[in-house]
Amino acid sequence: MRFTRFTNISPLDFRYLDAGIRGHLSEEKFIEYKLMFERSLAHALFRRGLMTEAVYKEIEAACHSVTPDEVYAEEERVGHDIRALVNCIRAKVSDAAKPFVHLTATSQDINDSANALRYVLTSVSIFIPELIELERTLISSAERTASLAQIGRTHGQHAIPTTFGFMIAGYVSRLGECIVRVDACVRELRGKFSGAVGSCNAAALLMKDPKAMEREILKEYDLEPAEHATQITPPEPLMRFFHETMLAVGIMADLADDMRHLARSEIREVREAFGPEQVGSSTMPQKRNPIRFERVKGFWKQVMIRQNLLLMDQLSEHQRDGTNFVSQRTYPEILAYAILATVELKNAMQTARVDQAEFARNLLSGQGSIAAEPLYIILASLGHPDAHEKVRQLTLRAEAEKCELYSVIRTDSDIFLYWGRMTDAQRNIVKNPLFYVGVASSEASAIAKRWRITMDELDAK
């Protein structure tokens, strides 16, 4: 068969290409990791005197030279992926060394450990650093716009004002928490070298403390063994890692959705960067679409639909059944899409334009009806027995008369009784509700500051 980028079926393989992702999550790399564990196993057996150094050196060399092509060709013959890998190593060593390749291990010792390793290394090298960069982008944005008043929107309707920076600070807080936890979850991924049913049967034939050997092999890669394994490691650590990853990407999609809507033609507070050569539509020359924010949501869908796979794969009959083999080969897609979402959103946020004039325009567009809450709160605090309903009636009147709420307020005799008892500050907010932002600015700054420190600490680890 001919192989090019374009004979592929998954967009991960023909379109959303990223050297870092491919360098860590491709099949080629996975085979390399598996060979690393075969070598480490041999080394542990050598340390225990089960083979000579010469024999070990042969195996070591072989583990460095086996290629994916060889492994797949041998699998064609024997119908078993790890046995094929083992046979390829064996084919490159002397008869004296052959018996010791893979000795005491079951296939999943290699597969599960290599999987844990590749998820750790991808996270540490790419995913977490990109998450931190995205977080810092948001922190900077929150700091810069901490005091930029923006109308709050609930149910798509103007509510009361807050600030753009406070809104962004919400994402800083949520994403920051996820990053800390993704980092923690990565450290809890587990390998195993406990044999076909988890009780070290084979190794126990040849040595006193097979659990010590398991710990040693994994230690080389900063991994620990699961407390208990069957043929496979327990699935929960990986599920926790992927769930936290999904939460992170869900937060990104939530932000991307907000940005998309803020970029609507009628709102225009935000605009995605648009290159001088960029085309928005093949037929409508004026189009400037928020395609990066949309793509983030698209990547999120790819990530989150795989949650069902994980939840179904949690169940495996007895010491394991094989209905999860296919699944496990697709888990890297979760991480690949998560990284793509992170990078895309980071770039989109770094280049998006925020238009202050439009914020003001929208704040002022509702004929002052956003003063309804402060007016009600002030009236109530002054003892008005039915302030909420009173103000609700005023807003209905303003609506019916298509006039400013403030003008209705000023002419209402009931309100008149309370007006004089208000403080200047209170009256001012009813008149100019765009100053009604509570603690938004100070909280935005405080949150940004806290997470900047945490990110620095995480980086320093």
Add this chain to the structure above:
Amino acid sequence: MRFTRFTNISPLDFRYLDAGIRGHLSEEKFIEYKLMFERSLAHALFRRGLMTEAVYKEIEAACHSVTPDEVYAEEERVGHDIRALVNCIRAKVSDAAKPFVHLTATSQDINDSANALRYVLTSVSIFIPELIELERTLISSAERTASLAQIGRTHGQHAIPTTFGFMIAGYVSRLGECIVRVDACVRELRGKFSGAVGSCNAAALLMKDPKAMEREILKEYDLEPAEHATQITPPEPLMRFFHETMLAVGIMADLADDMRHLARSEIREVREAFGPEQVGSSTMPQKRNPIRFERVKGFWKQVMIRQNLLLMDQLSEHQRDGTNFVSQRTYPEILAYAILATVELKNAMQTARVDQAEFARNLLSGQGSIAAEPLYIILASLGHPDAHEKVRQLTLRAEAEKCELYSVIRTDSDIFLYWGRMTDAQRNIVKNPLFYVGVASSEASAIAKRWRITMDELDAK
């Protein structure tokens, strides 16, 4: 970047390779289909006198020579996939022809129509023929084993006998129904050529009946337009097609699960074929695992998890939003995995061994307790006022005494009163419950026959 099979991330692109699937569902092929529609559009404009034949010929030639590499390179520049494709065509024609490339169309006219076409062609060329082959494999099996008695199992517990062929006939019936419907759903996929918001705005500037042009273009590929489209065709026809595909693969997974369990070491009624060179485990040389049946279930999971994607993608804001772009590039994976499941199960069923001796062993293993139902039914039909409870007590006694149910029956004074009133046939079934198979054999044959005819008719279409 270097591209090999093994630098890929999706197992569809490094492992589960199939020339037919790649030939129909790769990105390369998709671009080819899109170019076909650009050509057809040009031809329709030419027929309406909007361009000369010479101009049309230029465009036609260009549509045959644009390559994926060119399109992707141009997309790098303009950031829009279809505009890139259009620009590539334009680059190969004279200034006189340039204006007419893609004229009146929006990107989704091309994308949606090309998508419909590729799902139709893949189904007609590969998926449905493979489904029919699988169905015929099952039909043959049902015919061959229509009378092979097998213990029925509910809740994993021996129930009453039926036949292996009758069990298989159930899958014949269910899968047959799906095949007929997959075929019908494929015919209901729709294209569109109605422009940026579906109301043919652009085309209506240049011609009287833009809806007629839409029909003509699609007719070339035996497609019809959707009754209504926005920028995109309504998603439901594709969702129905994929849902029916999922049902078919779900039926396969159900059968594969049954076969897996029938292959259990303790049951052994079925055994998956095992090659002379095949290895079952990298450490346990005796293993013969039902990996094909397991893989079918694995492929099923890949298919069915994408249902959530489809259900979420059904919603698109206003005339369309772009949060479904990524998704749509991944839909071919559904069909790819469905075809893989079909071929795998077909092969597994054609080569699996059925061991009659083990069927008999299992039927006889329960100390005759499977006679409980016929005994209860006969007693009740003879007027025993509490036959079910009576027999339940007898089975508890047989269990406690660890003896054959029949021996308990024959020594019970209450039963004795009814025994003489039974027909010979009834007594025989209580004694030898493995003949208690009802209409299993005749129904298995009748169902097989009906579906053989339907498959022949489908083939002849």
Add this chain to the structure above:
Amino acid sequence: MRFTRFTNISPLDFRYLDAGIRGHLSEEKFIEYKLMFERSLAHALFRRGLMTEAVYKEIEAACHSVTPDEVYAEEERVGHDIRALVNCIRAKVSDAAKPFVHLTATSQDINDSANALRYVLTSVSIFIPELIELERTLISSAERTASLAQIGRTHGQHAIPTTFGFMIAGYVSRLGECIVRVDACVRELRGKFSGAVGSCNAAALLMKDPKAMEREILKEYDLEPAEHATQITPPEPLMRFFHETMLAVGIMADLADDMRHLARSEIREVREAFGPEQVGSSTMPQKRNPIRFERVKGFWKQVMIRQNLLLMDQLSEHQRDGTNFVSQRTYPEILAYAILATVELKNAMQTARVDQAEFARNLLSGQGSIAAEPLYIILASLGHPDAHEKVRQLTLRAEAEKCELYSVIRTDSDIFLYWGRMTDAQRNIVKNPLFYVGVASSEASAIAKRWRITMDELDAK
């Protein structure tokens, strides 16, 4: 335990109460249906001479008098729901009648048939009539607003105009198609009376043609038997029915989403009805939230998440396993939420206000940039070799200069060359792009008309 509406946990049981839904889908009704089938079975046995008329009359009377309380109390004792039901009937008849209750049936004969029946009756009595009412509401809306120009929005950005009625016609077309298919799927639901493993073992002990008896019993309720059953009917007909139901509710959610967004404070083309006493927020008196449209989307989520349940439940080991029991008791929730969505959307659409002035405001708000497409199309049709790029540049200039696109067009020397060659109609559309609606009006009317006829036909069935 104390039982009130408010001691319940599911919002279907304390909040979203609907007499029709409860009257059809409650546990009480389900038990009634099961008793109906026990009676019908007895009648079929009586017709075959297996019991006297007097005995049948006893059973018939008992089937009419058993209560849910009795059944649940007996289940406490025997731990089996259908055996409990059977025992309750038996307790109300003479010893002579006792043996014939439930004779030849297995529990799932009763359960599956009663389930099919309740889904059919709920659909025919409530769901489909409500769907038709919703469809007619949309048809009327499409007819009324067929010519009301509205800006088309793709990616949340102004695209080109269409009409509100054309947009609604899209939902008419999609929902109409679903209604026809829901109706068809309902007719394909199947019952069964083929015993413990589907091969009529028990019945075949007592009669010649047990399949005929099965047909007769089901025929009473206008049901047919599945071609093949194990202990259970094949799951696919129910899955098809629920999938089509999900598609219908998905279409509703898509429309509800559009309406929500059209009701945004910045867009205001649509407003959900708001009662004179209604409160929008407990603290912001001015709020008028589109809560009905939001609720429709909320109900949709409840419907669509259950698709995974159905897809997992499709697999049942051998002649059945019992891991789907709990699931099956929850399926009525799908239909209940679907009906709630339908009624909610119908009411919301019937009372929502459409504000023509806001449509015009939005159409005119983009400084005429929506003329970009017609200008490009006209220029290209006149032979401009690079019309799309030309117009793209003009829109960028208009943007940069913050002026009307039309004023930029009129002062561009390149365009000037083509301006005179345009028809009056073409020039007019560039000047007044809100007339650029293609075939929107006529198509909206035609689609509405077609579906009005189809709904009338469906009603007449």
Add this chain to the structure above:
Amino acid sequence: MRFTRFTNISPLDFRYLDAGIRGHLSEEKFIEYKLMFERSLAHALFRRGLMTEAVYKEIEAACHSVTPDEVYAEEERVGHDIRALVNCIRAKVSDAAKPFVHLTATSQDINDSANALRYVLTSVSIFIPELIELERTLISSAERTASLAQIGRTHGQHAIPTTFGFMIAGYVSRLGECIVRVDACVRELRGKFSGAVGSCNAAALLMKDPKAMEREILKEYDLEPAEHATQITPPEPLMRFFHETMLAVGIMADLADDMRHLARSEIREVREAFGPEQVGSSTMPQKRNPIRFERVKGFWKQVMIRQNLLLMDQLSEHQRDGTNFVSQRTYPEILAYAILATVELKNAMQTARVDQAEFARNLLSGQGSIAAEPLYIILASLGHPDAHEKVRQLTLRAEAEKCELYSVIRTDSDIFLYWGRMTDAQRNIVKNPLFYVGVASSEASAIAKRWRITMDELDAK
């Protein structure tokens, strides 16, 4: 409308009734919690001097006397659930007190805080204690059966032996880890009292440090505020709690599946308890089905399908949209089903019978082929250059000749050369592979011991 247990639609409300669950998760209780927070808010305002003690006392009394019926009746009128609750309180107090009810709060301050509280209290009072009881049941089982040899099964095929206790210890380890984390996640649930868009706008009108008031109110219930909130608390803490809950229930379903299969008629190592009056089938009197284990899996499905709901609900437009309202009313179902699964499995495990004789029967049933791995390992350790393939050939021969593997081994000349070099222990394992259990016994005991201590610590908290 008439309300009884049987007019309900959800099985949680008519069937799976549990006084504890209803006492914590019913609508009645939720309203009670919401009233508690209204009272606490009033108290905090009183402490700040915003109302007199007399006024506070009125509000306190009213919060204790409002009923669900009153709230729902008022909601009928005003169409807003929290405003209805507020109006009910206001209706019971003097005009002087009316203004201070709910003052500064938005609805979600009450709803989100009450939700956090009910999930905390249900977990602390029921869910976690039940989890601990289940864990201790498993610990006892693992201790009791630490040395009971059982054949390990991978791919449904006999692999090599381990012990039943070691298998159970795996569940001890996995579930124990989940319990610790469920407990931690519960403590991370957050409330809020920061008003309509999260920036304490209203409260800031009346006091200096609104964030301090928020902390105080929540502190009364041992809750903390989220670091940042919009109108709603960030969804992630609840998602983490529910995900960990799902993992726990997934582990239960995995164990239940294993137990179901071990109870198969052909395996019989385990049997679910069966009451003397219990009926297994309405027509097959001998049936003893593992319905509790099946039910656990059924409950698991109900839990895990709701993960999609949570993942979709993570996204909420701007400061919130209302498409998650319906969802949030259904989240208690997750916890209800999780508790049901826990209790069901606990009971099933406490009463299930383990049959030692059947373990031995199955271990010996494979003609000694499970000695293949130890033989291969020993041969390889002795330098046999192709031990795996050699033993694979021997197992194929034993299979073909239908004889014991050991008899083939003893007559093979190649093996003969190594036989004398084996230790007695090694030879013994090849002869009697049921002793080939590695470190299973000691590990089972060690794991059980560790988790017993952890559970005691958790209990002591």
